[in-house]
Amino acid sequence: MKRKFWNWVKNEGGDEFGSPRTLFLNGEISDETWYGDEVTPAEFRSELDAGEGPITLWINSPGGDVFAAAEIYNMLMDYRWDVTVKIDALAASAASVIAMAGTKVLMSPVALMMIHNPATIAIGDAEEMQKAIDMLAEVKESIVNAYEIKTSLSRHKISQLMDGESWMNAKEAVKLGFADGILYREGEEADGDADPNEEMLFSRKAVTDSLLSRLIPKQTTKTLETEEKPAGIPVAQLEKRLSLLAH
Numbered sequence: 001m002k003r004k005f006w007n008w009v010k011n012e013g014g015d016e017f018g019s020p021r022t023l024f025l026n027g028e029i030s031d032e033t034w035y036g037d038e039v040t041p042a043e044f045r046s047e048l049d050a051g052e053g054p055i056t057l058w059i060n061s062p063g064g065d066v067f068a069a070a071e072i073y074n075m076l077m078d079y080r081w082d083v084t085v086k087i088d089a090l091a092a093s094a095a096s097v098i099a100m101a102g103t104k105v106l107m108s109p110v111a112l113m114m115i116h117n118p119a120t121i122a123i124g125d126a127e128e129m130q131k132a133i134d135m136l137a138e139v140k141e142s143i144v145n146a147y148e149i150k151t152s153l154s155r156h157k158i159s160q161l162m163d164g165e166s167w168m169n170a171k172e173a174v175k176l177g178f179a180d181g182i183l184y185r186e187g188e189e190a191d192g193d194a195d196p197n198e199e200m201l202f203s204r205k206a207v208t209d210s211l212l213s214r215l216i217p218k219q220t221t222k223t224l225e226t227e228e229k230p231a232g233i234p235v236a237q238l239e240k241r242l243s244l245l246a247h
Contacts, residue, residue, distance in 0.1 A: 017084045019056040029064030054082040063093025076101035087111045100150040105179045107170035116165040151177030
């Protein structure tokens with residue numbers, strides 16, 4: 001049985017963006033069927049090219065196979081009409097790469113976008129491990145290419161955001177250039193003078209560093225002559241505390 005992670009809906013008379021067709025991308029991008037006989041890149045392209053005119057793409061996906069996402073990104077970038085991307089809940093990992101193909105990217109006010117470094121599983125000797133490391137480095141550079149084209153951020157800044165596994169709400173995504181506007185608002189573009197306290201970017205590293213700074217006791221002074229050294233905390237104990245705080 002086919003296990004497609006996308007489906008098409010025709011819009012009689014077109015939607016508010018003039019799109020006669022809507023593409024819904026839900027769930028994990030690809031699995032073993034993408035490169036097998038059940039669901040193929042050729043099938044996706046065939047369905048994409050089956051109609052004409054602009055399309056609206058709704059995304060709600062935790063990501064998936066980066067190479068499958070790259071193929072979909074290329075097909076959408078090559079599509080001759082506009083592609084309006086709407087993120088209704090989540091565009092994470094490889095799904096965020098696909099979102100970058102949008103002529104316009106709009107996010108729900110309750111949606112999130114997440115970008116991070118690519119990961120893989122490798123087995124073998126040191127030489128094989130090095131090949132995997134080199135491959136991941138090249139994959140990251142290719143992903144940075146897509147983010148750079150959309151956001152115009154520096155490659156260094158994008159790399160830092162990926163290193164930190166960054167989660168962006170709609171306002172932060174617009175501020176950084178990953179999105180162009182927020183859905184369900186007066187006008188499509190986000191306000192340029194929005195409250196900075198409402199624009200939030202969550203980084204795993206930043207959160208961890210903040211927690212560690214609270215857990216490690218500060219050095220105190222009893223008298224001018226005698227200093228009380230901070231009590232040492234084993235790494236395992238710190239990790240245990242972090243684990244408890246994370247739940």
